[in-house]
């Protein structure tokens with residue numbers, strides 16, 4: 001039987017093109033850029049960078065103040081898409097692509113000013129999160145920032161958000177290996193590892209119902225999709241957690 005990690009990678013390879021087409025810049029992305037602008041950002045590592053959508057915005061906004069960007073993603077298809085998108089921003093000395101699962105990467109020590117992980121940590125099981133965040137902590141320089149963006153890090157209370165949450169669960173139960181943790185858990189892990197100035201915000205991200213086409217044949221999903229279809233614009237609340245590596 002193929003192991004879980006191989007299954008996830010194959011599944012992302014299959015979805016890379018459609019995901020990249022549907023992925024739109026949202027409030028959550030602008031918040032990440034605003035935070036990064038005020039933080040040290042000379043050397044950046046992005047984990048699970050996908051299509052390179054936020055990296056492109058970073059290069060456009062911060063220009064030469066980024067001397068090095070590493071894109072780490074387990075999916076070769078996503079790396080190919082990001083490579084094309086980022087081509088004009090530099091050669092391999094400035095932009096590095098690493099195709100590996102985040103748990104298998106041998107993180108360099110104190111290399112980066114910022115590590116970004118957007119909608120990707122939920123692909124690792126809870127028991128592996130601590131070790132991963134420790135590696136991220138070590139990879140950061142003094143005063144470096146870890147920016148963690150996650151979806152479904154709390155149970156929604158309103159109708160539309162609840163519908164989206166249920167839809168996501170049906171999608172998840174159909175074979176996606178996703179381990180969404182509560183935001184309090186992430187904050188506790190960051191704190192226990194040594195991050196300080198931990199802060200949490202809840203920006204929104206656009207949701208495209210097409211993403212759930214694959215579960216339309218499931219009765220419950222179909223019912224929810226037809227309810228949600230009445231909305232012109234759908235958004236879900238994300239959780240954005242930041243922590244700083246500092247001795248203070």
Ligand SMILES: C[S@@+](CC[C@H](N)C(=O)[O-])C[C@H]1O[C@@H](n2cnc3c(N)ncnc32)[C@H](O)[C@@H]1O
Nearest residue numbers: 012048049050073074075101102118119120123
């Ligand atoms: C939901 S997409 C998010 C992409 C991007 N961060 C964004 O905000 O558009 C998840 C990304 O994580 C990558 N991924 C999934 N599991 C991974 C793993 N174990 N290690 C590294 N990347 C992984 C996928 O290939 C995909 O690019």
